[in-house]
Amino acid sequence: MDTQALKGSWQLVAQSGDQVPLFFYSALFLMYPETRGLFPASMATQRDRLVNALGHVVSNVDRVNELVPFLQQLGRDHRKFSVVAQHYPAVGQALLATLEHFLGDRWSPALARDWTAAYGLVAQVMTDAAEESSATTPPWWEGEIILHEARAPGIAVVRARLNYQYPFQAGQSASISVALRPKLWRFYSFANAPRRDNTIDLHVRVVDGGAVSTALVHGAQRGDILKIGAPVGDRLTLGPDAARELLLVAGGTGLGPLKALVEQVAYEGPPRAVRLFVGARTSRELYDLEALSKLEAENPWLSVVPVVSRDAFYRGEHGYVVDVALKAWRDQDVFVCGSEEMVQGSVARLLDAGVPSEQIRFDEFTAAGGRES
Ligand SMILES: Cc1cc2nc3c(=O)[nH]c(=O)nc-3n(C[C@H](O)[C@H](O)[C@H](O)COP(=O)(O)OP(=O)(O)OC[C@H]3O[C@@H](n4cnc5c(N)ncnc54)[C@H](O)[C@@H]3O)c2cc1C
Ligand code: HEM
Structure with missing residues (x-):
């Protein structure tokens, strides 16, 4: 596999900026209309993460060993978008169609072969990890809001009780989605250490024009259900041996x-x-x-x-x-x-x-x- 050619061709494609995700999603939804329902209703903002990651990760396939933990986490995490293994070939084909479109004359059978192989490798790591975790971990937990307090202008404290045991550590966060804004996921940090009653607290501040923060602070109420992804992050966690002040x-x-x-x-x-x-x-x-x-x-x-x-x-x-x-x-x-x-x-x-x-x-x-x- 010519990994230099992969990287070089992605750099060329990426120069087309916003046109790239636009083309990618049009190709995906035209060829595989059944994938449209996996994505949020509005594709207006922040829709470039998947496409950027695809280009970046796949063209760095020579570092696939270093990327394995990230890809495994990503694969497990994709279960919360209701993505299943059968969707991967669709995304692979839309990716290839996008590359072919933007590379024009520079697209070649050799490049097509290398991109297909590289995508296959990355997709395999993600789907294997997703399948493995399905046996032990749900794609998301559900938390019923049992307390919603407006504490200051634009700030609310939200408490939810989760449906299954949720093992996390103080200092971690999770990707969360609120029923009022389906299919939009944002990270929020737990504002409590694990409790026996399986409740979590979130401290949420409205970001100007923000879809999920506004829904959580001004729209959500007791009885609403949050979807909560697996806990993530170790930047702020305290190991059991950490004893400094x-x-x-x-x-x-x-x-x-x-x-x-x-x-x-x-x-x-x-x-x-x-x-x-x-x-x-x-x-x-x-x-x-x-x-x-x-x-x-x-x-x-x-x-x-x-x-x-x-x-x-x-x-x-x-x-x-x-x-x-x-x-x-x-x-x-x-x-x-x-x-x-x-x-x-x-x-x-x-x-x-x-x-x-x-x-x-x-x-x-x-x-x-x-x-x-
Ligand atoms: C690890 C992690 C933990 C987090 N924990 C919390 C938490 O506990 N409490 C909390 O209130 N927030 C937290 N956030 C921020 C949260 O994930 C969202 O980014 C934030 O609530 C805005 O989402 P939104 O859907 O309302 O805005 P969007 O609709 O995504 O964005 C609306 C506009 O605001 C801009 N924007 C989005 N997010 C931010 C931001 N965080 N800062 C500045 N501008 C932004 C966007 O670029 C866009 O222009 C955390 C983020 C991370 C990465
Ligand atoms: C190599 C394969 C893939 C890679 C590297 C990849 C990467 C990513 C990344 C980095 C994100 C952003 C994550 C986040 O915001 O939390 C994302 C989001 C998403 N991905 Fe993937 N993905 C891949 C395959 C797929 C497949 C096969 C599907 C199914 C069609 C899919 C559907 C989605 C959806 C629905 C989102 C949320 C998008 C949004 O909110 O705009 N992905 N992907």
Whole structure:
């Protein structure tokens, strides 16, 4: 297989930008109309992830060994889109038709053969992983919303009870879909450590014009059903041996997974000092103070410090949450979570201030949730 030719041809195709997914989906839905129902009703936004991944992954087939864990996860995850093994040849054919269209004269039987073989390999890894996991894991869990609290403008705390046991770790997230916006999946972090009653909490903030966040905050109500994919992520998880003191720096709903870590220490130990700094723009956006004060009162090792950046009348700590947190840094491990901007700015400040990079853990609430290679 000529992998240089695969990469080179994909680079050429990718130069056509948005035209590529447009052509790909037209080809797929024309040739295989039965696949249309797997995709969201509106194909207007963010529809390039599948096509980009196809081109990227398939043309990097020479690194297939390195990509195996990612592809296995992707294959298992595709079960939540109701994708089955029989759909893979359809996508392979639409991919080939797309390459042929954009490459024109440069398309050749040799390229067609190599792309077919490479796609076959990638598809095999994904379908094998999907089949293997079907025996033990459902394609998604269902969670009935049992509590929906509007806590601040544009912020809600949602509690759902899952239908089957859901093994996850504090600090993880999952891809979630809400009945009001079917077939749209977005990542949300669990704001609690696992509980015996199989409930999970989500802290959700509306993103301007956002489909799923708006539905979760303003549309969803008690009794609605969420679909919840398998738990993912190890950026913020605490191993059982991690025993250092913790400095937790939260921006907005980035508080969720950090609160889950506090609960983990409370439930499982080992005991250690934990300082949680909770950042918000205004005091009205400090949406979880009551629950945090209760946690603080119950656990003498915990201190919670709210920090507000844009509210002249606020009486507590002012400024950027990372700057206030840094004053309390005494060699603890530091965990940061929030928007992309907040996390990148905070990590840069921590490094500048001399916090060793191996003691900084962070995760960002980005739009593109996929953890591609
Ligand atoms: C690992 C992970 C965990 C997450 N956990 C949480 C959580 O616990 N709570 C929470 O409130 N959110 C969380 N998010 C963000 C969440 O996944 C969605 O991105 C967010 O809710 C917006 O989705 P939407 O469908 O409403 O917006 P979309 O309809 O997808 O997008 C609408 C517009 O907003 C932009 N946009 C989308 N998402 C963001 C974003 N996150 N930041 C800035 N602009 C954006 C888009 O580019 C688009 O222009 C997490 C993201 C990741 C990757
Ligand atoms: C080599 C094969 C494939 C690769 C590399 C691939 C890759 C991807 C990636 C990276 C995403 C985005 C993931 C996310 O947003 O969570 C995605 C989404 C999706 N894929 Fe695939 N995929 C493949 C095959 C297929 C097949 C065979 C189907 C079935 C027709 C399919 C249907 C979907 C659907 C329905 C989505 C959600 C799309 C959306 O919300 O816009 N994929 N794929």
